[in-house]
Amino acid sequence: MNLSKVKKYNWKKVLQELHIKDTISLTWSVSPRLTIIVISLLLLENIAWLGSMYMLKELVNIAAGTPAEQTENLRTAVILTGVISIAYACIKSISSYYSEIQAAKVNHCLDQKIHSHIVKLDYRFYENPEYFDVLKRAREAGIDKPFSVVSNLFAILKNFIMISSVGYILISIDWILLPLLALFVIPILVGRIIFSDRGFQLYLKNTAMEREAGYLSSLLTGEQAAKEIRAFSLGNFMLSKYSKLREHLISEQLGLSKQRALNELLTTGVATTAFFGVTAYIVFGTLSGNSSVGDIALFLVIFPQSFMIMQSLVGSISILYRDTRYVALIFELFKFRPKIEKSTSGLPMFNGDFEIQNVFFKYPNAEENALENISLCIPQGKIIAVVGTNGAGKTSLIKLLCKLYEPDNGNIFFGGRNIKNYNSSNFRKQVSVVFQDFVKYNLTVRENIRFGDLDLQVSEERIKEAARNAGAESFIEKLPQKYDTVLGRIFNEGHELSEGQWQKIAIARAFYGNSNLLIFDEATSALDAIAETELFNNFRSRIGRRSALVISHRLSTIKQADYIYVMSDKKIVESGTHEELICCNGTYASLYKKSYNEEILTA
Numbered sequence: 001m002n003l004s005k006v007k008k009y010n011w012k013k014v015l016q017e018l019h020i021k022d023t024i025s026l027t028w029s030v031s032p033r034l035t036i037i038v039i040s041l042l043l044l045e046n047i048a049w050l051g052s053m054y055m056l057k058e059l060v061n062i063a064a065g066t067p068a069e070q071t072e073n074l075r076t077a078v079i080l081t082g083v084i085s086i087a088y089a090c091i092k093s094i095s096s097y098y099s100e101i102q103a104a105k106v107n108h109c110l111d112q113k114i115h116s117h118i119v120k121l122d123y124r125f126y127e128n129p130e131y132f133d134v135l136k137r138a139r140e141a142g143i144d145k146p147f148s149v150v151s152n153l154f155a156i157l158k159n160f161i162m163i164s165s166v167g168y169i170l171i172s173i174d175w176i177l178l179p180l181l182a183l184f185v186i187p188i189l190v191g192r193i194i195f196s197d198r199g200f201q202l203y204l205k206n207t208a209m210e211r212e213a214g215y216l217s218s219l220l221t222g223e224q225a226a227k228e229i230r231a232f233s234l235g236n237f238m239l240s241k242y243s244k245l246r247e248h249l250i251s252e253q254l255g256l257s258k259q260r261a262l263n264e265l266l267t268t269g270v271a272t273t274a275f276f277g278v279t280a281y282i283v284f285g286t287l288s289g290n291s292s293v294g295d296i297a298l299f300l301v302i303f304p305q306s307f308m309i310m311q312s313l314v315g316s317i318s319i320l321y322r323d324t325r326y327v328a329l330i331f332e333l334f335k336f337r338p339k340i341e342k343s344t345s346g347l348p349m350f351n352g353d354f355e356i357q358n359v360f361f362k363y364p365n366a367e368e369n370a371l372e373n374i375s376l377c378i379p380q381g382k383i384i385a386v387v388g389t390n391g392a393g394k395t396s397l398i399k400l401l402c403k404l405y406e407p408d409n410g411n412i413f414f415g416g417r418n419i420k421n422y423n424s425s426n427f428r429k430q431v432s433v434v435f436q437d438f439v440k441y442n443l444t445v446r447e448n449i450r451f452g453d454l455d456l457q458v459s460e461e462r463i464k465e466a467a468r469n470a471g472a473e474s475f476i477e478k479l480p481q482k483y484d485t486v487l488g489r490i491f492n493e494g495h496e497l498s499e500g501q502w503q504k505i506a507i508a509r510a511f512y513g514n515s516n517l518l519i520f521d522e523a524t525s526a527l528d529a530i531a532e533t534e535l536f537n538n539f540r541s542r543i544g545r546r547s548a549l550v551i552s553h554r555l556s557t558i559k560q561a562d563y564i565y566v567m568s569d570k571k572i573v574e575s576g577t578h579e580e581l582i583c584c585n586g587t588y589a590s591l592y593k594k595s596y597n598e599e600i601l602t603a
């Protein structure tokens with residue numbers, strides 16, 4: 001086996017895994033000009049620092065000289081030392097200012113990349129707990145680690161230049177000094193890298209637990225669960241669960257911190273003792289020799305400074321090592337790729353039937369099918385209803401119709417063409433859906449409705465028409481800023497709506513677009529009986545040329561559908577018009593009777 005080849009390969013692999021090259025090219029791509037400025041300033045800073053060191057030596061030599069020499073040169077030397085020192089301080093400040101700008105830009109760029117990557121990912125990733133772990137780590141690392149990697153790269157560069165610059169002075173005093181200094185700090189570096197590694201492994205191990213604690217914290221502090229937590233007095237239970245997790249996480253963290261502190265104490269203690277030993281040895285040796293006072297002063301300044309630079313170099317290298325590992329977690333997220341679309345062709349705006357043929361579907365991490373052998377047709381312009389018991393598979397069917405998932409077997413056609421062959425985002429414009437758990441955007445009414453299709457030219461009339469069709473116009477007109485009213489309670493000027501009003505806004509959103517199919521998944525569950533009847537009474541004229549798929553447990557709204565499919569236990573068990581299904585006296589008839597009796601009782 002060729003050993004040099006193995007070594008070469010490993011080195012490359014380590015560099016690849018640390019993503020240093022990626023981070024450097026990212027830094028460069030954000031602003032090449034800024035990168036050049038930052039590097040130039042670092043070089044200038046070093047030159048000024050070296051100049052000030054040299055002038056210090058000259059000053060001490062002049063001060064130790066004869067009075068005649070002193071008067072001649074002292075003034076010039078003091079002025080020069082002052083100018084160089086001021087220049088050094090100024091350059092240092094400017095340099096750190098530009099480094100900060102660059103780091104902020106790199107962070108912003110990476111943050112944008114993370115967010116734009118996430119929104120492109122397929123919905124199926126949200127089935128995967130590993131994805132949530134990677135996402136959490138990437139988002140946490142994205143906050144400051146790229147900044148840290150970049151600034152540490154510069155710090156290493158700076159310290160390296162500094163140590164190379166003063167190295168020759170040390171070597172001129174005694175060649176052994178430089179390797180000795182390196183020897184002192186190597187255990188510190190090794191210790192820090194070992195503990196960086198342990199910290200990183202602990203972080204990876206505890207991500208899922210941190211997420212769980214984060215989830216409990218959001219339940220305890222967030223708005224969504226606030227009502228129930230109080231109504232069921234769940235606060236103490238949740239708090240104790242949360243505290244146990246946090247205590248466990250903190251105790252592991254503190255255990256590691258203790259070991260790390262002991263290690264630091266030992267390695268820096270040994271290094272500092274050795275450093276002082278060498279300093280004493282050299283000073284006594286030099287004093288007995290012929291060195292100038294300037295040389296001794298220079299040694300006394302340079303040697304401790306070199307030790308500090310070495311320590312700082314070691315610190316930067318270990319932080320760089322640690323942070324590149326965290327940055328690698330961001331690149332880990334980028335490995336989750338959206339599914340490559342077979343066809344990227346746009347979708348012509350034409351009318352067509354939706355047809356589902358023998359579809360089977362199982363969720364990515366599920367053991368059982370959610371849908372089995374489903375065949376169903378939604379002809380253009382017709383209202384189709386799907387009814388069934390809880391867990392029958394109705395919402396899963398909708399997810400397939402929205403192309404959020406693909407069937408494992410069977411096909412879905414729109415306008416005679418398999419929807420697999422349509423570009424997903426273009427295809428989704430053909431479908432407007434009101435989910436059971438629709439989103440309440442804490443934004444203006446106008447934005448809430450426009451989200452139905454942001455590509456459409458903004459038209460006040462269109463927004464109002466959608467609101468009218470959803471039965472939302474009358475209450476919107478009474479809001480303080482009408483369509484410009486911010487909804488929800490999150491923001492100061494926000495105006496909270498009732499559940500039914502929110503649902504009407506979600507329905508308006510679905511009406512707003514130019515889609516061919518409207519899907520209502522329990523979309524009217526919060527509407528009062530009058531509002532629901534009003535919506536469905538002239539539903540056909542409201543949907544216009546479009547088709548509609550309505551899922552509802554209130555069968556009185558379903559009976560107006562042109563055709564009804566009944567689902568039970570993942571399958572379609574009956575289909576027909578309301579009258580046909582009632583005549584069959586099967587599942588639908590019994591569901592209808594129960595629903596009818598309940599509606600009479602609750603009316």
Ligand SMILES: Nc1ncnc2c1ncn2[C@@H]1O[C@H](COP(=O)(O)OP(=O)(O)OP(=O)(O)O)[C@@H](O)[C@H]1O
Nearest residue numbers: 127363366370388389390391392393394395396397
């Ligand atoms: N994300 C998921 N991962 C795994 N299984 C799921 C997921 N969502 C739903 N299921 C399962 O798929 C089956 C069908 O669920 P679905 O939500 O489609 O039912 P539904 O008919 O809409 O029920 P409901 O009337 O209660 O809304 C259920 O057994 C459910 O447990």
